[in-house]
Amino acid sequence: SNASNEQNARNSSNVQNSQARNLSNSLQNDEFENELTFIIENHENHENLKTYKQAMTSSNAIKWNTAMKKKLKDLINQNTWSLVESSLNANVLRSRWIYKIKLNIDDSISRYKARWIAKEFLQKYDINFMKTFSNIVKSMIFRAFFALTAHLNLKIQQWNVKFVFSNASLNEIIYLKQSIEYKQKNNNSKLRLVCLLHKALYKLKQIARQF
Helix, strand or coil, X not given: CHHHHHHHHHHHHHHHHHHHHHHHHHHHHHHHHHHHHHHHHHXXXXXXXXXXXXXXXXXXXXXXXXXXXXXXXXXXXXXXXXXXXXXXXCCEECEEXXXXXXXXXXXXXXXXXXXXXXXXHHCCECCCECCCCCCCCCHHHHHHHHHHHHHCCCCCCCCCCCCCHHHCECCCCCEECCCHHHCCCCCCCCCEEEEEECECCCCCCCHHHHC
C-alpha cells in the first residue's frame, strides 16, 4: 500500500512538473512571438529609400519633405553656396538626396534625416579637385588614449559636431546643379542658375582633407 501511494505521488509530481514546463515553454514562445512580431513590424516601418521619387510616394512623404527643406535651410544659413549664372560648357556636378531614419535605443524612430550630397564620381582631376589624401587616426591611438585616461583617473567628454563638412572651405571652384525639387529659376537671363560652392558638401572627393 505504501509503495502504491509513493508511486501515485511520483506520478502526480511528474504530471505537475510536465504541466509547469509546458506552461513555461508556452509563455516563452508567446514572448518570443511578440518580440519577433515587434521586430518585424519595426523593420517594415523603417524605409530603405534610394530616390527622391520613392521618398515622395512613401507613407512618410510629408516627413521626408520636411527633412529635406530643413537640410537645405541649414546649408543656406551656413553660406554653403551662392547661386550664379553658368555657361553651357562649365563642368557642373549633379547631386542627389539620401535618406535615413535615425533610431532610438529601443528601435523606435527618433527622426527622419535627409542629406543633399554631390555625385563625386563626376569630378575631374585638376578641375574641381586636386589632393584628396587626409590623415586619419588609427585605432591603436584610441586604445592608448583610453588606457592613459583610465590610468590617470581622468574623464572623457564627447561632442557631436553638426555640419562638420559644411564648415570646411573649398580651394577649388566647384559648380553644382540645384536640387531639382527646390530649383530657383533665372528670370533675367537664359543662362541657368547653379550653386557655386563655398563650403564642402558630403561625398566630394576632397572633403576629408578640407575638414
